[in-house]
Amino acid sequence: MLRLDSVTKAFGATTAVDKVSFDIPRGQFLGIIGRSGAGKSTLLRMINRLTTPTSGRIYSDDRDVTALNGAPLRDWRQANAMIFQQFNLVGRLDVLTNVLLGRLNHTSSVRSIARLWSKEDRVIAFSALEQLDIASLAAQRAETLSGGQQQRVAIARALVQQPSLILADEPIASLDPRNTRIVMDALQRINKQLGITIICNLHSLDTARAYSDRLIGMAQGRVVFDGAPSTLDDATVRSLYGLEANEVVDTAGTAMPQRRHGMLPTPVAA
Amino acid sequence: MSTVPDRTMSAALPHHVGATSSMPALFVIFAALVAFVAGFAYLDISWPRVLGGLSELGRIASLMLPPTYGTTARLMGWLHALLETLAIAFLGTLLAAVIAAPLGFLAARNVVPVWIFRFSLRRLLDTFRGVDTLIWALVWINVVGLGPFAGVLAIMTSDIGAFGKLFSEAIEAADGRPGEGVTATGGTELHRVRFGLLPQVLPILVSQILYYFESNTRSATIIGIVGAGGIGLHLAEQIRTLEWQHVSFIVLMILVTVAIIDFFSARVRFAVIGANPTAEANA
Numbered sequence: 001m002l003r004l005d006s007v008t009k010a011f012g013a014t015t016a017v018d019k020v021s022f023d024i025p026r027g028q029f030l031g032i033i034g035r036s037g038a039g040k041s042t043l044l045r046m047i048n049r050l051t052t053p054t055s056g057r058i059y060s061d062d063r064d065v066t067a068l069n070g071a072p073l074r075d076w077r078q079a080n081a082m083i084f085q086q087f088n089l090v091g092r093l094d095v096l097t098n099v100l101l102g103r104l105n106h107t108s109s110v111r112s113i114a115r116l117w118s119k120e121d122r123v124i125a126f127s128a129l130e131q132l133d134i135a136s137l138a139a140q141r142a143e144t145l146s147g148g149q150q151q152r153v154a155i156a157r158a159l160v161q162q163p164s165l166i167l168a169d170e171p172i173a174s175l176d177p178r179n180t181r182i183v184m185d186a187l188q189r190i191n192k193q194l195g196i197t198i199i200c201n202l203h204s205l206d207t208a209r210a211y212s213d214r215l216i217g218m219a220q221g222r223v224v225f226d227g228a229p230s231t232l233d234d235a236t237v238r239s240l241y242g243l244e245a246n247e248v249v250d251t252a253g254t255a256m257p258q259r260r261h262g263m264l265p266t267p268v269a270a
Numbered sequence: 271m272s273t274v275p276d277r278t279m280s281a282a283l284p285h286h287v288g289a290t291s292s293m294p295a296l297f298v299i300f301a302a303l304v305a306f307v308a309g310f311a312y313l314d315i316s317w318p319r320v321l322g323g324l325s326e327l328g329r330i331a332s333l334m335l336p337p338t339y340g341t342t343a344r345l346m347g348w349l350h351a352l353l354e355t356l357a358i359a360f361l362g363t364l365l366a367a368v369i370a371a372p373l374g375f376l377a378a379r380n381v382v383p384v385w386i387f388r389f390s391l392r393r394l395l396d397t398f399r400g401v402d403t404l405i406w407a408l409v410w411i412n413v414v415g416l417g418p419f420a421g422v423l424a425i426m427t428s429d430i431g432a433f434g435k436l437f438s439e440a441i442e443a444a445d446g447r448p449g450e451g452v453t454a455t456g457g458t459e460l461h462r463v464r465f466g467l468l469p470q471v472l473p474i475l476v477s478q479i480l481y482y483f484e485s486n487t488r489s490a491t492i493i494g495i496v497g498a499g500g501i502g503l504h505l506a507e508q509i510r511t512l513e514w515q516h517v518s519f520i521v522l523m524i525l526v527t528v529a530i531i532d533f534f535s536a537r538v539r540f541a542v543i544g545a546n547p548t549a550e551a552n553a
Contacts (some may be wrong), residue, residue, distance in 0.1 A: 023349055048454055078456030088451030092469040105456030113464050152452070161455055 001025055002047070002165065002197070007056035009042050009221075016042040018221035019056065026164070029191045030199045031212030031229075035241050039221035040201040044167045047199070048080045049073060078105040082160030085170040087150040091143030095134070095153050098142050099125040121160075128156040132186055155186055155255065159247025168200040172207065184211050202268035205237065334518035344516075352523055355500030356491075358418050359486040367479045374437025374456060374475075378403025381463055399431025407493035414482070418499030425486050425493070433478070440474045441467055444530055473543045480535035487528050517537045 002024040007037050009017040017039040024030055032040050045051040046060060049068065058066045065076050081102070089098045103121045111117070117125075129135040132152040137145060142153060151171060158166050168187060172180040188211055191198045202208040208215055209229040217225030217232070217240045225236050339345040355409060375381045377391045407424035414420050449466025457465070494502020508516040 017443040050450065050454060066439065074458065076456075082451075082454035084447070084451065084454075086447055088447040088454070090448040090451070090465050090469055092473075093465070101452055101457065101461075102455050104452070104461050106459075109458065109460065127354055157451075157455065 001061060003059040003062075004047075005057040005059065007043070007046060007053050007058060009039075009046060009051060010054045015221050017046065020218075020221070021056075022216065022221055022223065022226060024197060024199065026197055027191070027195045029188065029211060029213045030197075030240070031208035031215045032199065032201045032218060033203075033205060033208045033215055033225075033240065034218035035072075036203065038218040039239075040218055041169050042221075043218070044082070044169050044199060046200055047165075048077055048167055049080050050082070074105050078161050079087055079163050079165065081161045081163035081166045081169040083151070083154050083158055083166060083168040083171045085173045087147070087154045087174075089142040089153055089157075091141065093142060094138070095129065095140055095142055096125055096144070097124070098153055099128055099160055101155045102157040105161070124160050125156070128159045129153070131159070132156050146179070147174050148182055151175060151179070151183050152186065155183070155190075159190065163196060165197045165199065168198065170201050170203060173203060180207065187211070205241075216268055299337035310335055323521060330514055333514040336515065337522055338515045339519050340516065348501065348520060348523065351494075351499075351504050352527060353503040354418050355402060355485060355490045355494060355502070355524075356527065358421040358425065358498070358500055359483060359490040361422045362490070363479060363486050364481045365422065365426040366429035366433050366482075367475075369426070370433030371475070373430070373434045375441060375463060375467075377434055377438035378441035378525040380442055380449070382469070392438070395431045395434035397431070398427055401428060403489045404493055404496065407496050407498040411497055416497045416499075421490055421493050421498035421500060424498055425489060429486070432482070436478050437471075437475055440471050440478070444470045459532060476542045477539045480539055484528060484531045484535055487531055488524070491524055514516070 004021055004023075006019045006021050007017060008015065008019055018041060020039075032043065034039060034040055042051060046053050049065070053066060056066070057064055060076075068076050090101070097115065100121060102119050103117065103125065107121065108119065126135060126138060129138055132155055134149055134152050134156070137149060138154075142150060145153065153172075154171075166187070172183055172189070176185060187198055187200065189197050200208075200212070202212075209232070212229055215225065215227065215229050215232055216223055217236065219240055224240065225232060273439040339348065373391065373395065377388055377395065381389065383386050403424050406418045406427045407420060410420040410423040410427070414423065432453065444467050446466075448470065449462040452466045453460045490500050491502045491505065494500035494504075501524065505517065508514075508520060
């Protein structure tokens with residue numbers, strides 16, 4: 001279980017995240033909604049510790065992870081795979097190497113710097129690509145792929161980290177409706193079949209409603225809604241999104257997902 | 271389309287847009303003119319001498335034709351010296367690149383965030399770069415004696431500064447997102463530089479090194495004149511003895527060499543940067 005206790009992040013005079021507290025039970029698919037600038041990204045980055053909170057504490061199963069450093073911090077990051085809006089792949093490297101970067105914390109420095117990946121790691125990386133139906137792209141340079149394909153590479157990279165939690169920061173904001181579904185379905189499969197907790201920042205309310213077990217609404221850095229998607233009423237939506245309210249609920253192509261429960265072919269996550 | 275200015279539109283424009291006074295520009299042009307005339311006066315350049323010099327230049331140019339090399343033995347000597355010049359340029363550039371590469375990373379903000387360290391390193395690189403190759407040649411000749419080794423060291427020293435600055439700027443201009451992705455997986459700082467930065471900047475660095483190799487072939491000629499080895503020594507000697515046909519021949523040899531290097535370095539650059547994905551899959 002992940003527990004946030006009064007987590008705050010200030011950039012100078014502006015408070016991006018303001019005393020946010022909530023618990024996330026293992027295996028939950030949590031959607032965080034709110035307009036841009038509501039503090040969703042900063043919140044996710046603090047959990048992975050790409051950003052350090054100004055105040056407040058983050059606990060993982062009663063272990064304080066707010067002040068980790070060095071090797072324990074890298075272990076923590078490895079257990080919290082991050083997926084970015086802009087994919088954050090290394091464009092000039094091939095797809096398989098990009099996925100193998102998820103194994104960095106499992107590999108000795110000398111071997112990884114020289115790109116001497118073990119056979120086992122290569123198999124893990126390749127099977128992750130297979131699960132996302134992009135194994136045929138393994139040898140291609142990442143920057144030659146479409147946005148949807150790149151995001152699937154990023155998900156594969158996240159999977160080979162063997163995380164207990166995946167933090168997805170607006171994973172579909174740069175994608176078309178078809179790829180939106182492919183990426184969200186993949187995250188859902190990972191959540192349901194591997195039991196990996198997912199925290200997903202989403203701008204589109206329909207998508208958030210369709211995929212999340214629970215929604216947290218943020219406005220001006222504060223949590224203003226926390227509950228099941230069905231309990232989110234129009235008044236709350238308007239307070240969350242203001243004038244953008246009509247725009248976020250009117251997104252075509254993000255209709256109800258297929259609830260697929262087929263088995264994954266390989267045991268990527270331990 | 272009306273040619274009459276739209277009054278509402280112009281009213282909406284901020285006052286300073288398009289209405290910038292041309293006074294400062296006029297002043298700068300005037301000041302440049304004054305400095306130009308003053309420069310001539312200060313250097314005591316007389317127009318008759320300039321005109322006389324022009325005709326002399328024409329005479330020398332005509333003496334250069336046709337370019338010849340005299341005896342075959344002399345030509346062989348020149349070819350040998352030219353090869354030496356190439357070797358000086360190549361070794362100097364390569365050594366400078368090898369030394370400057372780590373320094374470039376250390377002087378980049380996105381690698382070393384410590385301000386004071388970066389600042390000191392950059393000023394040091396500026397010092398190396400601020401002194402011309404020719405001056406370094408004179409210094410090194412006194413240290414290691416006349417010959418090509420002094421030339422290699424001279425090019426190396428001045429280019430460590432230039433490369434260090436160019437490399438660090440290329441590294442700072444790199445996209446930070448791949449590196450962030452690497453950090454987020456649990457990678458170390460070294461991993462971030464290795465995978466997040468290096469693949470992005472390597473083609474740029476290679477291309478800069480190749481440009482410098484080409485330009486250093488010319489520099490290596492100049493430093494030969496002061497005794498740091500290579501074809502420059504022969505060129506200076508032929509000018510001193512007024513063998514203008516030989517001078518023009520040596521100049522042609524240098525031009526052809528630089529053109530050949532240019533041709534090949536362009537091909538290497540394209541191979542590194544270009545669309546061929548296998549070319550740098552090993553980066």
